[in-house]
Amino acid sequence: MNSFNLRASDLDLALTLGSGQVFHWRCPDRVQWEGCLGMHFFRLARRAPSTLSVHTTAGPAMARSLLRNYFGLNHSLRSIVKTFPSDPLMQASLQANVGLRLLAQDAWVALACFILSSTKQIIQIRQMVQAISQAFGAEVTDQSGQLLDHSFPTPGSLARAGESALRACRMGYRARFLHQTACLIDQGKFDLVKVGQLALPEAREALMQLPGVGPKIADCVLLFGYGFQSAFPLDVWMIRILRDYYFPGQSPSVKALQAFANDYFGRHAGYAQQYLFDHVRALDASTWKKLVSDSPFIPSS
């Protein structure tokens, strides 16, 4: 394997790779993070405040390029978070997640993972992703043939696997959705590349044509897989956060929340969303209750 250091400021591996935006990275020892990008294996760790140590099966030049793109290292995190609103919850989310970056994931990987995500806890999504990778992904080995990891399965491999084989990976009703979507892409009946060339509303409509993809999963794929940073996925957590904190006692519709979120959180709304999601999800119920009771959005009498 190749080893080198990579300059990476404003990047916290645990916050970024352990967050709810990605599901295939492992951290066996609380220090090193292991996973694949395409067919290349990576082992990453923090070496110094602005430096990562990298071990990889990829060539150094290729590896640097892949990592810089994946972690968005050519974007200034400071300038992005400056566009976030200044309310107390948003600022607390920022302080608790310094170094959380949005990843530039492969569109297919994001699509497949979020089809699996519906009504599942994040730990279970990770288990399903690991299961399909081991069953249908390619083996990634070092030069001595030692098995390092399995790559994420291609649409073709999932299409050929069949629905029942997917179901054996304990994904329940999601097996049919994932298999049908994999078949459409494998047969060229749905073009993931074309989606990325559309404007956001059209790209969203296109993704929602796929089985198992509704508005929420479409927004996740747009945000995490296509770099549409204004896409704002509304899952049960974000709906709760927006209703409880930003509209206390009002319970607006999801449609109304969507309109509010895209306006209020600015150009990088989806980025802000990830900070709120990870922050509130880590709080215990009583802390959240206190935050809500101190919301500046409670109408003054």
Added chain:
DNA sequence: CCCCAGGTAGCCA
């Protein structure tokens, strides 16, 4: 045993 999980599709009024 309960309730819930980064939802969606199908059905009904």
Added chain:
DNA sequence: TGGCTACATGGG
């Protein structure tokens, strides 16, 4: 359009 509800499985 908006409001149910089934869907599989596992964590807490």
